[in-house]
Amino acid sequence: MGKTRVRVVEGSCWPCKKRRIKCDLTKPICMRCGLVGATCDYNTRLIRWSTRPAVTVPPMYRIISRDEQLAASLAVYEKRALDYFHGRFWPLLTxxxxxxxxxxxxxxxxxxxxxxTCVLADAHRWLQDGRNSRSILNVKRLECLAALRVEVDGFCAKGDxxxxxxxxxxxxLYFHDxxxxxVEASASTSSHRDGVLAIVDRLGGMTAALDTGQDPLHLLLTEFLSADLGTSILKGRPPSFPPTVWESINKGPVWWGKDSFGRHSLSAVFREISSMAFYLDATSCMRExxxxxxxRQFEAALQPIYAPLAVEDLDSPIIELEDTSERDLEATHAYAMIRAFQHAALIYLYRAIxxxxxxxxxxxxxxQSCLDCIFGIKRPSxxxxxxxxxxxxxxxxxxxxKExxxxRNMVSIIHDEIRFASIHSxxxxxxxxxxxxxxxxxxAEMFAELNPEAIIL
Known part of the structure; x- marks a missing residue:
């Protein structure tokens, strides 16, 4: 008589489910996955990112080269990594x-x-579906770091x-780490941060770096500025740049959604948060x-804003209210995000300062108000x-x-959507x-144990 088939235990990890074997539910890695070296995954959804190109790719995600020979010279894995970075990872940054x-x-x-780019794309694909080898990822990362050192040495030797x-x-590399x-011992986010600061200083400061005219560089720098500011307030130190840097940052692409009606911007909130961080440092050191x-000035500047009632809302037929345009929806989400950051800034004001x-x-x-704003944002925004x-x-x-x-559920949802290791931290x-x-x-004691290499944006 054959052995009775073992039914899959409720809550099993995905590798045990696929193999139809009994999972011992040990977290973060169950015993069976640990024995065979499988990637143990307890997420509520199993997401696979196809590496095959789509039949029809939207124009905004098509790789267009001024020189076809450049694209033709790429290795197969490099083309695949560029496609993945372009179609999957880049949209996650905004x-x-x-x-x-x-x-x-x-x-x-x-x-x-x-x-x-290839290192970043391959690392995210490994977190996404576990298809890449961790050892190969480490080799590629070391190759990239070696090439970067050669470029830096060449610049130092020539002076330009x-x-x-x-x-x-x-x-x-900063965002990769x-x-x-x-979560890996090899992470060196702080070192890459210092490298960005050194290059920006050599370029003449952050304003000069933002004014280079390259849209993708402008977006990445706004992401860097926001990450630097967030890390600063969580760790209790002043940001790397003065509050004035936020005053003209909306001239180029930014990672946050802009108010399509031109009434408010998240950059104004970041300016106040930066001012508070410098004020906290000044009062702590008895300089002020x-x-x-x-x-009271900070409170007045950070009062949560709401979209006002527009005349067209009253004049529009009732049936049109059901067909909300993408422009209106994006503005609504922008307001929700701004309010969440305003409430978070006020918590920082009352607690840290x-x-x-x-x-x-x-x-x-x-x-409570901040959490209500976050929980009120409708997916898949x-x-x-x-x-x-x-x-x-x-x-x-x-x-x-209950809160x-x-x-905890929201953190899990976000992790399922973007699969960043920083969310685990x-x-x-x-x-x-x-x-x-x-x-x-x-x-300061509350956030002392937060992973120093993780970017919380």
Whole structure:
């Protein structure tokens, strides 16, 4: 008599489900996956990214080269990596439905940028479906770092060179390590950050770097500025750039959705957050006295904004309200994201600068409002993927098991959508914060255990 077939246990990891064997449900890696070296995956959905090109590719995602010989000279795996970066990874860096052109031409013309692009694409595809070998990824990463050192040595020897090319490569490696590599011992996000700062300084400052006229570089720099600002406030240090850098940043492509009616921008919120971070540093070092009037100014500047009632809303036929245009929907999501960041900034103001306790009514008021903004964004809006910093701040201050469960579910949803390793770091940090029973934990103590190599944007 044959053996009775073992039924799949509810909640099994995906490798055990596919093999139709009993999973012991051990997390993060079950015993069977550990024995065979399989990638243990407990996510609620199994997402596969096809490496085959689509029959019809939208024009915005087509790789167009000024020199066909450049594209023809690429290896098969490099072409596949560029396609993946262009069609899958690049759209994740922005909330816009139609992002600016990816830096494919730069990658085709400069080997070091091509290598950085391939490393980033292959690393994300490994997190997406586990198709790549981890050892091969490490070899490619080392090859890219070696090529980058050659370029840097050449620049130092000559005193001049393609600094913008180096900036592209280092920015891509910064996001690779901060988003995808941060859970590995080899991650060096902080080193790449220092490299970006050095190159930007050599270019004449951030304003000069933003004014290079290259749209993909402008978008990547806005992402870098936002990541630097978020890391600064979580770690309790001033940002690398003054608040004035945010005043003219909307001249080029940015990662956040713009208000299509031109009434508000997230850059104004970032300017206030940056000002608060510098103010906190000044008061901590006794260079400036704490002033309640200054706090009132921050409060006034960060009052959550809402879209006003428009005349056309009243004049439009009722039936047209059901057919909301993409422009209106994008504006609605932009407002929701701005409000979430405003509430998160006010939590930072009251907790880090004013020193209020977690349970203080002002702190909890904005915690609840911030979470309501985030949970109210309808899927599949891309805004959800780019709202981790407010989710981190408000989620850390969530007090009830019900709120914490909703935050935990939202983190899981975002991870299923974008598969960044940094989200795992965020999840671990939040779980650690929720376990702390001391009610008077300070802002600095709250985020002290957050992975220093992870980018929370």
């Amino acid at each position: 909330t816009a439905s139609e992002p600016c052109t990816a830096p494919i031409l730069v990658a085709l013309e400069h080997r070091v940028v091509l290598l950085a 060179g393609p600094l913008q090319t180096l900036l592209f490569a280092v920015l891509l 901060g988003f995808l590599e941060c 006295e704490f002033s309640i009037s200054r706090i 004013c020193g209020l306790a977690i349970q203080h009514p002002l702190v909890q008021q904005h915690t 891309k805004v959800i993927n780019c709202i981790l910093l407010p989710l981190c701040i408000a989620g850390a201050h969530a007090q009830t098991p 914490q469960k909703k935050v 965020l999840s671990v940090a939040l779980e650690g914060i929720w376990k702390v029973e001391t009610p008077n934990v300070t802002w």
